[in-house]
Amino acid sequence: MMTIHEVSKLAGVSVRTLHHYDAIGLLPPTALTESGYRLYDDTTLARLQSILLFRELEFPLKDIKRILDDPNFDQAAALADQIKLLELRQARLGRLITLARETLETGVTPMKFDAFDKAEQEKYTAEVKGKWGNTIAYQEYQQHEKGGSTGNPADLMRHFAKLGELKHLAPTAPEAQAAIRDLQQFITDHFYTCTPEILAGLGQMYVADDCFRKNIDMAGGEGTAAFVAQAIAAYCGK
Numbered sequence: 001m002m003t004i005h006e007v008s009k010l011a012g013v014s015v016r017t018l019h020h021y022d023a024i025g026l027l028p029p030t031a032l033t034e035s036g037y038r039l040y041d042d043t044t045l046a047r048l049q050s051i052l053l054f055r056e057l058e059f060p061l062k063d064i065k066r067i068l069d070d071p072n073f074d075q076a077a078a079l080a081d082q083i084k085l086l087e088l089r090q091a092r093l094g095r096l097i098t099l100a101r102e103t104l105e106t107g108v109t110p111m112k113f114d115a116f117d118k119a120e121q122e123k124y125t126a127e128v129k130g131k132w133g134n135t136i137a138y139q140e141y142q143q144h145e146k147g148g149s150t151g152n153p154a155d156l157m158r159h160f161a162k163l164g165e166l167k168h169l170a171p172t173a174p175e176a177q178a179a180i181r182d183l184q185q186f187i188t189d190h191f192y193t194c195t196p197e198i199l200a201g202l203g204q205m206y207v208a209d210d211c212f213r214k215n216i217d218m219a220g221g222e223g224t225a226a227f228v229a230q231a232i233a234a235y236c237g238k
Helices: 004-011 015-025 044-056 063-067 075-106 118-131 133-147 153-164 174-190 194-209 210-220 222-234
Strands: 038-040
Touching: 004 015, 004 038, 004 044, 038 044, 044 063, 044 075, 075 118, 118 210, 153 174, 153 210, 153 222, 174 194, 174 222, 194 210, 194 222, 210 222
Parallel strands: none
Antiparallel strands: none
16 A cells, blocks of 8 residues: 555655545545545556546546546556557657757758657547547447448538538527537437537537647638537537
């Protein structure tokens, strides 16, 4: 067993943060001493590691709790994703170090901006978020995939193209709201049950994730992703 101060030092997480994780039910201590001090065993530390993984991917704490409390959560698979993400970051840092050394040694700034490229890293991060953002939804998607009933990405892009044609309207306009309803139904029919909660999360991701935003804007014109996010927010706020 480890005390809260030992865990704080080991994991690089403040005691105040561990207190908060306990208060919201995300990381309760394994036991309490007679004096009321928190103690943590290896199982709880493993859960903390999973929490830090999802925090690294910028998951909200409430979503992390829901994921880790799911009986179907696969910790080994989550760790494999963490390793892949860290490897991508390591490769990018390696390119930046090489660029900096070349600049220092030659005294000339080489125009090699590809070293700053985070496209592959961001793409994988988005995939991991999609995979673990809703465990049940991801399992349902796998069933669609195995049965050959997943939607064609081109068909999905057509929904965004249609929304792009409506972005001159207010996000709350009946036509825009009907298009969002059609988008939600398409996702439900071909990928996973798109509940209002999931749809709201997708709307945020469409603008927060560069890969999604660029693809949606490519389908419907610049500003489409932002318009879709606003229309989804209005739709889910009804």
